[in-house]
Amino acid sequence: MESEGAKPEFKKGLWKPEEDLILKAHVETHGEGNWSAVSKRSGLMRCGKSCRLRWKNYLRPNIKRGGMSQEEEDMIIRMHKLLGNRWALIAGRIPGRTDNDVKNYWNTHLNNRSPSRKRKTIDSELDQNDEEKQNKSKRLCSPSNSQPTCNAIAVGSAEELEEKKRPENEGRGGAVSSDAWIQRDAQSMNYYIESPMMLDNNATTFVYEDEPFLDYWDSFVMFESLDFGGDW
DNA sequence: AAGCTGATCAACCGCATGAAG
DNA sequence: ACTTCATGCGGTTGATCAGCT
Incomplete structure (x- = not known):
């Protein structure tokens, strides 16, 4: 002893x-x-x-091993956008994944995606995938030619819109993210904020038909969002 | 075949927080 | 109110592996 x-x-x-x-x-x-x-x-x-x-x-039981599915990756991206580096919170919404998993995945796959990654055998495949993702991203961030989607947030008048856009209102229902865009309904004359994370994007990467925005914007996340300093 | 380099992931470290005494 | 301890979290490190030269 x-x-x-x-x-x-x-x-x-x-x-x-x-x-x-x-x-x-x-x-x-x-x-x-x-x-x-x-x-x-x-x-x-x-x-x-x-x-x-x-x-x-x-x-621990029910720990998932192996690579992330496209669904999980999308979830991580979306949740990171909402919560920032709150790995434990993000992992809590991805069954079978730990905060360490999510953190590692973000740091190696999603953060600072480098074109010089070497693990892939076929570079063309890699480039194609990256390009496809970029295209998806572009599609997400470009205004649709249709009416505001059902997932858009109705803001209301121009004054309310300006209020939402104020940086000091970040985390209090304001501070429109840079990759969101604003549309105006010609009929109601109300404004809408659309963000990539809310979109039903023609069944590409971000498909939320069976998972509406408010579904994961639950009370817990809503509460957490009050103090996050992310870019939302 | 061997060495080098970058990617990946398991584990460690330091700090924050909350409970118990 | 203060201290101590346990736990949880995020950042970082280091070992290992795979691809390249």
């Missing part, structure tokens, strides 16, 4: 399969929580933080 005051030496680095088994068995027996006690009780020479992280990111 170490002398009193001496910090126990915790093991670091990658987890071995046998360690995973021990941790899994321990959590299944004793339940989650009290992580600092886990290392002592289970005999794992890992700190509580490490045990918690390993369980949460890898051993």
